[in-house]
């Protein structure tokens with residue numbers, strides 16, 4: 001495995017680092033999701049959410065389908081966490097340049113890649129998706145994010161960077177959250193604001209309805225396709241709600257929301273399920289004529 005040669009710029013973001021360093025985050029993700037940090041994909045109407053690992057891999061498989069790239073293509077995993085998505089992509093013969101801003105995640109991802117025997121297909125480095133200067137212009141066939149752009153402090157700059165590093169005809173895939181604003185539900189708005197603040201998700205507050213789509217379009221991408229996976233993540237949101245219910249009552253009683261933001265998020269996520277959307281966005285960087293290089297499969 002190699003690291004990127006250039007030392008990347010990293011924005012200071014103590015709130016983000018505190019969120020991922022918290023005991024709740026470290027233990028919660030490990031115990032419930034085995035260290036993966038994204039939702040699982042279920043058929044709508046599923047009630048039994050186990051085994052969770054199968055649903056997690058299903059979601060990654062959807063991402064691979066959306067990328068729609070031939071074997072040997074090189075893709076960027078921006079915000080790779082512990083590397084499980086990158087490992088899945090590499091096991092399907094993509095070359096992955098994975099990076100994450102949280103050092104602990106980078107170290108864990110590097111170990112996981114070695115354990116999977118995929119160090120020739122995946123590089124893992126520390127980096128900030130606001131600063132892609134270390135990646136040459138038009139050098140990548142694909143870029144993807146799995147539930148990470150919500151943390152961006154300047155999502156427009158991130159999208160502009162993705163556009164620059166992609167080759168003409170390259171694919172951008174983003175599996176991200178959006179929402180509608182609960183104007184008639186002040187309690188939902190209050191809890192939603194708390195979650196965004198304590199989990200360092202400023203962009204999540206901005207991603208009302210189609211805001212992320214507009215950013216993708218404004219960056220220059222075309223052929224934008226959206227799939228709505230909101231019903232597909234519901235079984236895991238329900239499980240999180242059930243697990244969080246009693247702890248949340250205690251946390252609220254003692255005013256400890258700041259320290260247990262995932263527990264609060266589990267309650268907000270399911271109680272106000274109707275305001276949430278889980279979107280799979282796929283877009284193409286057009287060639288110089290302003291069109292995708294070749295027609296892509298309809299998603």
Ligand SMILES: C[S@@+](CC[C@H](N)C(=O)[O-])C[C@H]1O[C@@H](n2cnc3c(N)ncnc32)[C@H](O)[C@@H]1O
Nearest residue numbers: 037038079080081100101102128129146148151
């Ligand atoms: C919810 S986790 C998702 C991790 C991984 N994509 C997965 O699916 O398991 C979000 C990840 O984004 C990373 N992240 C947040 N802001 C970032 C940034 N500015 N640049 C790179 N990674 C970032 C976090 O450290 C965290 O690992």
